Amino acid sequence: MSSAQSPIRYPPLGSSSVMTKRGWWLVVLNLLVPGSAQVLAGNRRLGRFGLGATLTLWALAVLLGVAYLLWPAAVFTLFTSTLGLWAAAAVLVFYAVIWVILTLDTIRLVRLVKAAPKARPVIAGLAVVLMVAVSGTAAYGAYVATTASGFLSSVFVAGPTEPPVDGRYNILLLGGDAGADREGMRPDSISVVSIDADTGQATMIGLPRDLLYVPFSDDSPMKAEYPDGYGGTNETCRVGGVDDPCQLNWIYTEVEDKSPEMYPDAVSQGSEPGIEGMRDAAQGVTGLTIQYFVLIDMQGFSDLIDALGGVDIDVQSRVPVHSDDTFTDVAFWFEPGMQHMDGYHALWFARSRHGTSDYDRMNRQHQLQEAVLAQANPTNVIAKFEAVAKAGTQVVKTDIPQGMLGYFVNLASKTKTLPINSVNLTPDNNIDPTDPDYTAIREMIDAALNPPSTETPAP
Incomplete structure (x- = not known):
């Protein structure tokens, strides 16, 4: 495959304008579909892992959304239980780490030295800000989940449930x-x-x-x-x-x-x-x-x-x-x-x-x-x-x-x-x-x- 056919994977290193556009595309793709930047321009094995993790997360989100519409009490029960909260924290920590790895690898793939000089700090800065925002949000979510688990366990008892009386x-x-x-x-x-x-x-x-x-x-x-x-x-x-x-x-x-x-x-x-x-x-x-x-x-x-x-x-x-x-x-x-x-x-x-x-x-x-x-x-x-x-x-x-x-x-x-x-x-x-x-x-x-x-x- 020639560079003309695939400037993302085989970029013209001598063209700063193309490398700049390529850099923007990779950063945006990493945000929208984590793993896609690696599949298109880097380590495809890492990219497939990232894409699989991303698609799995989307599938979980869709399943939870459907479950919430059909059985809201069950979803609330899941996320007010100790097991459910710790599972959510583990998932969020996993994705926080994945997003950091994929973002750092995306910055490597951009080849900033080949982009236009004025665009280099902007592309790098945007990638880092997005990484901190996404991974930081996931990490904070994990912190909230574990703290909530401790709070709920300290306030609420472990005991049998009571049925309604006369509705x-x-x-x-x-x-x-x-x-x-x-x-x-x-x-x-x-x-x-x-x-x-x-x-x-x-x-x-x-x-x-x-x-x-x-x-x-x-x-x-x-x-x-x-x-x-x-x-x-x-x-x-x-x-x-x-x-x-x-x-x-x-x-x-x-x-x-x-x-x-x-x-x-x-x-x-x-x-x-x-x-x-x-x-x-x-x-x-x-x-x-x-x-x-x-x-x-x-x-x-x-x-x-x-x-x-x-x-x-x-x-x-x-x-x-x-x-x-x-x-x-x-x-x-x-x-x-x-x-x-x-x-x-x-x-x-x-x-x-x-x-x-x-x-x-x-x-x-x-x-x-x-x-x-x-x-x-x-x-x-x-x-x-x-x-x-x-x-x-x-x-x-x-x-x-x-x-x-x-x-x-x-x-x-x-x-x-x-x-x-x-x-x-x-x-x-x-x-x-x-x-x-x-x-x-x-x-x-x-x-x-x-x-x-x-x-x-x-x-």
Whole structure:
């Protein structure tokens, strides 16, 4: 084959213009179809290996794309499992190395000394930049995959999965108020998030922390201790003062500190006795079966918000930021309107007490939780993954098994497209926390979760 027929493999070394064009072609081919430059102009054995690796990667990408369209939960499960993440990391490292080798070999094949003098640094520079971009992205992806594996293994438990009950997953969401200035932990925010297992429609049920005479689920050891509800007739809870009412969020402290033996298997199952007592109480209040819990350390929540780059909150009315932890002295006020808050100020927004009620705080805490969920989109999380993962391990405790993550990630993608319904057990909804009617509460929750059908029956 003559040079005229194949200037790529048999270039005219004396023509700088042809060598320059050839150089550009080789760099572009190496980017678009790694291995093709070697097949056309260099070591064909290396080129065939590179092409095979490239075509295999494309085939894997197509298969994953088809699988995502047909079975998205399966794809999410693959990439939230330890094995799947390490396999992805190994593949990405392999391709990062391959792209470096092929790019360096492409630069050799270009024969820069034969190209036009002004084009030499540009061709070489472009090839190096593309190599760093492609291989660096793959290497960073491998780092994210291995870090994610460690993060998921540290936060989520290895255990059996739970089926939906009446077509729903119900998750107890606790916001803990532990901090350097506080002894122990009491749930400062208590909610049950009920999610339709098919549609992803979520309903957040807010339970006031000062709810009294809380009933427990029938199989709860706490029911034997308090058959008439927590602190009910002729019963006194074991925390607080003699004359203090026994309110919902004290259950955690009582079980955790006074009677952890009631739940001997809690720790081995990734929970805590106090959390299990709160779960039994939430089941008794709502009448729902609660499969999982998520405990969020509100103090650590500040670090997570900072890791995400802050959070946008639509402030409904003036909220004070205090100058100390007495919740009395006011440093300044958040004015109504959209506000971008860092973790410190977002935490004050959620915890502020000056001139507000517990129910106001409960609404603000729910608002903050929803805003963080909206802010934690895949692009934002991946871009700041190291900081998010570090903060997340300090913020979240849950008994959701790692094997359920793929399912819940897929369900959450549906949830994000729908408005979140709210049912708050507060005086605004005719619920008196000091004298609650639990039959009426369960009926209200059932009506919210199972609204009457608006479809007109067929004639």
